[in-house]
Amino acid sequence: MATRHDLTLTWRDGREETVPASENETVLEAAESAGIGLPFGCRTGACATCVGRLIDGAILYDRPPRALKTRHIEAGYVLCCIARPRTDCRIEVGADVQTDLVSNPWK
Numbered sequence: 001m002a003t004r005h006d007l008t009l010t011w012r013d014g015r016e017e018t019v020p021a022s023e024n025e026t027v028l029e030a031a032e033s034a035g036i037g038l039p040f041g042c043r044t045g046a047c048a049t050c051v052g053r054l055i056d057g058a059i060l061y062d063r064p065p066r067a068l069k070t071r072h073i074e075a076g077y078v079l080c081c082i083a084r085p086r087t088d089c090r091i092e093v094g095a096d097v098q099t100d101l102v103s104n105p106w107k
């Protein structure tokens with residue numbers, strides 16, 4: 001049986017939900033299994049629609065997060081469609097996070 005972790009999703013409006021996440025599931029899949037809809041587009045790590053920000057914990061990608069630049073990864077941004085929790089995680093989610101990522105394409 002796959003290891004499970006607690007995945008805590010937080011939104012800027014103060015909402016917070018903790019859902020179970022199997023190591024076989026992505027953050028997006030774990031949220032969907034719990035009935036929580038998160039933004040997504042390609043589901044392959046290419047578009048950044050699903051971007052979140054890892055506040056605490058560790059994730060693993062099974063393919064390169066093509067939509068993120070190195071500086072985004074260093075700043076804690078994660079792609080929920082391909083990120084699999086490896087510990088209990090706390091991730092900021094929602095469209096606001098993507099707005100931060102793309103608000104100024106020149107910085």
Ligand code: FES
Binds near residue numbers: 044082
């Ligand atoms: S949905 Fe496109 S990168 Fe995640």
